[in-house]
Amino acid sequence: xxxxxxxxxxxxxxxxxxxxxxxxxxxxxxxxxxxxxxxxxxxxxxxxxxxxxxxxxxxxxxxxxxxx
Numbered sequence: 001x002x003x004x005x006x007x008x009x010x011x012x013x014x015x016x017x018x019x020x021x022x023x024x025x026x027x028x029x030x031x032x033x034x035x036x037x038x039x040x041x042x043x044x045x046x047x048x049x050x051x052x053x054x055x056x057x058x059x060x061x062x063x064x065x066x067x068x
Contacts, residue, residue, distance in 0.1 A: 004024060
């Protein structure tokens with residue numbers, strides 16, 4: 001099961017083929033193979049990357065989207 005890299009919530013919704021949304025902390029996640037990107041949704045609907053805050057290290061196994 002996928003967990004949010006920000007708040008560790010399991011309350012993740014699928015909004016696209018490789019896109020997910022955390023309903024607990026309101027961030028958007030994009031998963032493409034082994035790469036995950038994290039975005040903050042701004043007031044005007046644009047996305048701001050938060051990758052530099054989360055992914056200085058390899059993605060932990062519990063964050064991978066396997067099984068979704």
